[in-house]
Amino acid sequence: xxxxxxxxxxxxxxxxxxxxxxxxxxxxxxxxxxxxxxxxxxxxxxxxxxxxxxxxxxxxxxxxxxxxxxxxxxxxxxxxxxxxxxxxxxxxxxxxxxxxxxxxxxxxxxxxxxxxxxxxxxxxxx
Amino acid sequence: xxxxxxxxxxxxxxxxxxxxxxxxxxxxxxxxxxxxxxxxxxxxxxxxxxxxxxxxxxxxxxxxxxxxxxxxxxxxxxxxxxxxxxxxxxxxxxxxxxxxxxxxxxxxxxxxxxxxxxxxxxxxxxxxxxxxxxxxxxxxxxxxxxxxxxxxxxxxxxxxxxxxxxxxxxxxxxxxxxxxxxxxxxxxxxxxxxxxxxxxxxxxxxxxxxxxxxxxxxxxxxxxxxxxxxxxxxxxxxxxxxxxxxxxxxxxxxxxxxxxxxxxxxxxxxxxxxxxxxxxxxxxxxxxxxxxxxxxxxxxxxxxxxxxxxxxxxxxxxxxxxxxxxxxxxxxxxxxxxxxxxxxxxxxxxxxxxxxxxxxxxxxxxxxxxxxxxxxxxxxxxxxxxxxxxxxxxxxxxxxxxxxxxxxxxxxxxxxxxxxxxxxxxxxxxxxxxxxxxxxxxxxxxxxxxxxxxxxxxxxxxxxxxxxxxxxxxxxxxxxxxxxxxxxxxxxxxxxxxxxxxxxxxxxxxxxxxxxxxxxxxxxxxxxxxxxxxxxxxxxxxxxxxxxxxxxxxxxxxxxxxxxxxxxxxxxxxxxxxxxxxxxxxxxxxxxxxxxxxxxxxxxxxxxxxxxxxxxxxxxxxxxxxxxxxxxxxxxxxxxxxxxxxxxxxxxxxxxxxxxxxxxxxxx
Numbered sequence: 100x101x102x103x104x105x106x107x108x109x110x111x112x113x114x115x116x117x118x119x120x121x122x123x124x125x126x127x128x129x130x131x132x133x134x135x136x137x138x139x140x141x142x143x144x145x146x147x148x149x150x151x152x153x154x155x156x157x158x159x160x161x162x163x164x165x166x167x168x169x170x171x172x173x174x175x176x177x178x179x180x181x182x183x184x185x186x187x188x189x190x191x192x193x194x195x196x197x198x199x200x201x202x203x204x205x206x207x208x209x210x211x212x213x214x215x216x217x218x219x220x221x222x223x224x225x
Numbered sequence: 226x227x228x229x230x231x232x233x234x235x236x237x238x239x240x241x242x243x244x245x246x247x248x249x250x251x252x253x254x255x256x257x258x259x260x261x262x263x264x265x266x267x268x269x270x271x272x273x274x275x276x277x278x279x280x281x282x283x284x285x286x287x288x289x290x291x292x293x294x295x296x297x298x299x300x301x302x303x304x305x306x307x308x309x310x311x312x313x314x315x316x317x318x319x320x321x322x323x324x325x326x327x328x329x330x331x332x333x334x335x336x337x338x339x340x341x342x343x344x345x346x347x348x349x350x351x352x353x354x355x356x357x358x359x360x361x362x363x364x365x366x367x368x369x370x371x372x373x374x375x376x377x378x379x380x381x382x383x384x385x386x387x388x389x390x391x392x393x394x395x396x397x398x399x400x401x402x403x404x405x406x407x408x409x410x411x412x413x414x415x416x417x418x419x420x421x422x423x424x425x426x427x428x429x430x431x432x433x434x435x436x437x438x439x440x441x442x443x444x445x446x447x448x449x450x451x452x453x454x455x456x457x458x459x460x461x462x463x464x465x466x467x468x469x470x471x472x473x474x475x476x477x478x479x480x481x482x483x484x485x486x487x488x489x490x491x492x493x494x495x496x497x498x499x500x501x502x503x504x505x506x507x508x509x510x511x512x513x514x515x516x517x518x519x520x521x522x523x524x525x526x527x528x529x530x531x532x533x534x535x536x537x538x539x540x541x542x543x544x545x546x547x548x549x550x551x552x553x554x555x556x557x558x559x560x561x562x563x564x565x566x567x568x569x570x571x572x573x574x575x576x577x578x579x580x581x582x583x584x585x586x587x588x589x590x591x592x593x594x595x596x597x598x599x600x601x602x603x604x605x606x607x608x609x610x611x612x613x614x615x616x617x618x619x620x621x622x623x624x625x626x627x628x629x630x631x632x633x634x635x636x637x638x639x640x641x642x643x644x645x646x647x648x649x650x651x652x653x654x655x656x657x658x659x660x661x662x663x664x665x666x667x668x669x670x671x672x673x674x675x676x677x678x679x680x681x682x683x684x685x686x687x688x689x690x691x692x693x694x695x696x697x698x699x700x701x702x703x704x705x706x707x708x709x710x711x712x713x714x715x716x717x718x719x720x721x722x723x724x725x726x727x728x729x730x731x732x733x734x735x736x737x738x739x740x741x742x743x744x745x746x747x748x749x750x751x752x753x754x755x756x757x758x759x760x761x762x763x764x765x766x767x768x769x770x771x772x773x774x775x776x777x778x779x780x781x782x783x784x785x786x787x788x789x790x791x792x793x794x795x796x797x798x799x800x801x802x803x804x805x806x807x808x809x810x811x812x813x814x815x816x817x818x819x820x821x822x823x824x825x826x827x828x829x830x831x832x833x834x835x836x837x838x839x840x841x842x843x844x845x846x847x848x849x850x851x852x853x854x855x856x857x858x859x860x861x862x863x864x865x866x867x868x869x870x871x872x873x874x875x876x877x878x879x880x881x882x883x884x885x886x887x888x889x890x891x892x893x
Contacts, residue, residue: 116792116864117707117710117711117792117864118796118860118861118863118864119710119711119714119715119799119856119860120707120710120711121860121863122714122718122855122856122859122860123710123713123714123717126714126717126718126721138863139863140863140864141866144866162703164792165892186706187702187703187704187705187706187707187710188699188702188703188706191699192699192703204706205706205707205709206709206710206712206713207710
């Protein structure tokens with residue numbers, strides 16, 4: 100685990116509508132020493148949470164029970180908060196504007212999440 | 226009269242004395258006899274000329290008569306032929322000398338001596354031509370060539386036709402001087418005039434004869450041409466015929482007889498007399514139009530062959546006109562058997578219809594676009610609506626139009642096949658997918674594409690199916706990936722709470738099986754929904770006997786079943802599995818007397834699902850929240866936006882789930 104970046108205290112917003120996956124990410128983030136913001140499973144809940152909380156970055160499920168996450172992505176981008184998409188679609192389900200974003204392909208390993216979070220943290224300048 | 230006579234003859238009768246009366250009388254009688262003889266001769270000549278029809282015969286008579294009349298030793302007639310050099314005289318006939326006498330000499334030329342004759346100026350008479358001032362001036366001979374017939378006395382007269390044309394000249398000669406008296410001059414005038422008339426007559430006659438011959442040749446050629454036409458017509462593989470102005474057939478070629486059979490038609494039948502009454506009426510109508518306009522007519526006529534089969538014949542009828550008056554003299558017709566083409570065309574049409582294929586043609590230069598009814602239908606147009614190339618381009622969806630234009634221009638420029646799918650906007654606003662294909666149908670003279678032909682097909686259904694399939698594949702991929710992530714999560718959490726490998730394996734397999742069974746229920750319903758009751762039965766029935774066996778350990782109270790969307794079904798399935806497993810291991814179902822009451826009811830906008838355990842061992846709150854507790858209170862509540870409360874009542878565990886219906890029901 101020597102090359103795992105130091106992610107302690109990183110505040111990560113988790114938006115994921117599958118409860119099992121959400122719990123998994125929570126566990127992984129806990130293992131990595133991050134602080135979980137959420138998790139949220141619905142868009143309105145997630146936006147409210149994002150607006151009300153201090154956060155460094157976010158891991159976003161692309162599709163929340165048929166509802167796209169993009170409005171939240173736009174808000175985060177406007178705020179300068181870096182984020183990664185976690186999706187089973189690859190980047191096929193993404194908008195053109197989001198094509199360059201970091202993507203976590205489900206299922207992913209804890210090290211994959213750590214690597215992505217390292218990049219997000221670097222982008223966030225935390 | 227004497228005075229006149231004496232004066233006239235003064236030069237020649239110088240020796241005659243007034244006293245020599247008898248001599249004078251005898252001379253007068255001689256002269257009279259001579260005049261009479263000459264008059265007779267002239268008459269004979271005239272009669273001979275009049276009777277003659279052969280030019281050489283007439284001219285010979287004239288020259289012979291002239292020699293006799295003038296007392297010349299020889300006479301000749303030369304034709305006046307003006308050639309490119311302006312002079313040429315051809316010996317026509319001779320009298321009093323063999324033709325060989327002139328054979329070695331060139332023809333007389335336009336010399337000073339001959340000029341007055343051949344130009345038609347007048348008569349030349351000389352007692353001695355060699356003394357004539359006009360004689361001997363012309364090179365190279367300067368007079369008669371050596372060896373020429375000896376000529377001293379010379380008399381020549383032009384022969385001039387009624388139209389003023391100089392036909393030639395009559396020439397008479399004598400070896401002695403003074404042989405031709407002035408009295409001969411009027412006679413010679415008369416002779417030459419008669420000769421001219423005779424030659425004119427003969428020429429006219431010959432012209433008439435030539436005309437007649439020409440006409441006979443033309444008639445013969447006509448007959449030859451007619452017979453050749455018949456021969457060709459009879460060997461033609463098409464039926465052809467001639468009809469009179471009313472349309473009655475007057476002649477038919479061999480092929481017609483072979484096909485229809487001689488016995489099958491009546492004399493005087495019209496060309497449009499066919500069995501098919503409707504076709505006959507239609508042909509008759511078209512025939513009336515053609516008669517009125519004189520224009521050609523073309524139609525398809527069913528002709529019954531001697532084998533009894535009626536076949537379609539492309540029939541063309543055209544007027545034959547008089548070359549001079551341009552009036553219609555008869556009508557010519559051709560019937561071409563197009564049964565094979567018609568059958569092929571019908572097969573093609575059937576194939577196009579069956580395949581819902583529209584067909585089209587495009588004239589590359591004029592952009593004249595012809596679309597079949599089906600092709601028009603592919604663009605939402607009725608058969609009677611016009612649909613040109615510009616309409617086609619305009620009908621293509623804005624986003625596809627440039628691509629379509631580029632494809633067709635590329636095909637035109639390179640001769641490559643045209644093969645494209647694009648969206649077409651129907652006038653109704655419907656958007657349909659059209660697959661158009663085409664290729665070069667005709668090359669232009671300059672080598673480029675002259676005409677393109679192709680087909681069009683409405684592929685909207687296929688496109689929708691493809692789109693559905695694409696979405697389905699994406700959805701499947703998404704679902705599989707999410708399921709794998711779920712399994713990963715189950716494994717991870719099971720591992721965190723498992724005491725040992727064996728416990729992990731049992732718990733993991735059991736949870737995996739529960740997930741799989743929920744998936745089965747969803748698959749049965751096309752992954753659209755699963756019934757709450759079905760999930761309850763599925764999860765609870767394996768434990769109905771509890772650990773010690775025996776049914777009836779579960780009591781289900783439900784006001785009604787509800788349909789759950791896939792997410793809710795999976796979540797509730799897993800939650801119920803955890804509750805049941807826990808009850809069997811540690812709760813009410815772990816003792817012989819315990820039981821579980823499951824109550825389900827819809828209250829307002831929520832489903833209230835209660836799990837109440839009774840009769841089991843005394844419940845103690847666990848020191849830390851396990852997988853089941855976390856899943857229920859956090860996972861399920863979070864995912865389904867509801868409230869889940871676990872109560873560790875010492876008399877029995879209970880769980881109350883209040884879940885909003887909108888999070889549970891399928892989004893139809």
